[in-house]
Amino acid sequence: MNFLDYYKILGLDKTATPKDIKSAYRKLARKYHPDLNPNDKDAKRNFQQINEANEVLSDPEKRKKYDQYGNDWKHAEEFEKAKQYQQQSSDYQRPGYSGTQAEGDFSEFFESLFGGSAGSSGNRQVKYRGHDFNAELHLDLLDAYKTHRQTLTVNRKNIRITIPAGIENGQTIKIPGHGGHGVNGGPNGDLYITFSVANHPDIKRLGNDLYTKADLDLYKAVLGGEITIDTLKGKVKLKVKPETQNGSRIKLKGMGFPVYKNEGHFGDLYVTYTIKIPTDLTEKQKELFKELSESEF
């Protein structure tokens, strides 16, 4: 657990007046508030720090304690015992921001020195919405191909969610009410799950379309024929046209990825042919190719 220099966090020195603190806090809060920096983890961390710094420095009692013991937080308990003999009263009301204020938003350092979250300091009963949770869920392409249910453990609680087929890599879905608990009867926050869909070794996806490649031997490319390829719907037989060129692409309509939340609709599958030149030719075969090359086309 590290000592946190709350003055430094707010860009102040120890002689700062309450007005200076309020002004510095507001300025930084406008910069880092989660409402103004959605999905920015760095901003959220910075905001929690400035919120914590303000929580302490804007409360005369906490500030006094911090100034006295902040550097040596281990003595805080002794300080508390000594304070038990003193009559305490304070009508101070914390001007803290409620945006993501919830239990667990304070550092270990803070909790060691002041014992628990700010919400327990006897301030007015303000309802705080629980803060939002963010989670990342890794799927492979085949998982994302079918609608399926999955159980997640968030904050030691199991949540069973249905993941619709066609979910996109990087897509975020919101599970309302499964974030942090609200404080003083405030509503729970939401859970945001961002999906990370891994690439398939042989099949690539772009939106609802899939892309794959198929090897063709030279003879089939020249004379035409039939090949079987693997798709996410299973094996598919393809007719190869005579004189198929290397790198040419065909489209298989409706053989692509399911369209998100649009059951029964699929994108297309594009197959690119790679023509394989025969190797280890016999003398006879080489002769035949030579003969062919000398013939007129």
Next chain:
Amino acid sequence: MRTMQTEYLIAVDEFCANNNIEISFISSLEQNGLIEVITIQETGFIGAGQLQQLEKFIRLYYELDINLEGIETITHLLRRIDLMQDEIILLKNKLRLYETEL
């Protein structure tokens, strides 16, 4: 906060009383097109779907001292950020297509 006949509507005056905000603030948000207030028998209601956005406006106005013009600008810019983030996801996924030769 108590809901009316349908659980999807919240009475503006009750919301304001519970959250300690002026009704004029809600009216200003409505006038600026930031929220929609439904009037039924002379009582204003807010759809529950707008609650999260409204709470955000309250935080911006009362806690960060941002005026209505600022809130309007921020809302517009955040919408643009959302669109741009969607576009980034699309472009990243497109890039993945070319990361390995097909």
